[in-house]
Amino acid sequence: MGTDSWKGHVNGILYGVQFDRVLDDTVVTRVADGVTAGLYPGGRAETREALDQALRFPGPLTDQADTHHSEVELRSFFRQLSAALSTPPSS
Numbered sequence: 001m002g003t004d005s006w007k008g009h010v011n012g013i014l015y016g017v018q019f020d021r022v023l024d025d026t027v028v029t030r031v032a033d034g035v036t037a038g039l040y041p042g043g044r045a046e047t048r049e050a051l052d053q054a055l056r057f058p059g060p061l062t063d064q065a066d067t068h069h070s071e072v073e074l075r076s077f078f079r080q081l082s083a084a085l086s087t088p089p090s091s
Contacts, residue, residue: 005050006049006050006051006053006054006057007054007064008041008050009040009041009042009046009047009050009051009054010050010051010054010061010065010078011064011065012040012041013031013040013047013078013081014061014062014065014067014074015065016031016034016039016040017031017067017069017077018065018067018068023069023073023074023076023077025080027077028077028080028081028084029084031081032044032081032084032085032089033089035047035085036089044085044089045085047085048082048085048086051078051079051081051082051085052082054078055075055078055079055082061074061075061078062074
């Protein structure tokens with residue numbers, strides 16, 4: 001994955017959670033299920049890789065997408081989402 005190609009994945013996820021007041025386990029599950037169902041570009045592994053790259057990025061993750069969630073909240077959410085995507089989907 002290219003240096004900034006993770007941004008497309010992150011921005012897609014940010015768009016999908018922009019109206020959620022709290023980024024809780026319910027939202028993690030909804031987004032992970034959406035990735036599995038093909039509602040977000042890329043599969044589970046590709047999205048997890050993008051999230052992991054984003055979490056290593058030292059700058060703000062919201063430089064291209066406006067959100068009311070803080071940087072700390074988003075990074076925590078992305079860590080939880082990455083963990084959820086690393087486990088096999090329930091059948």
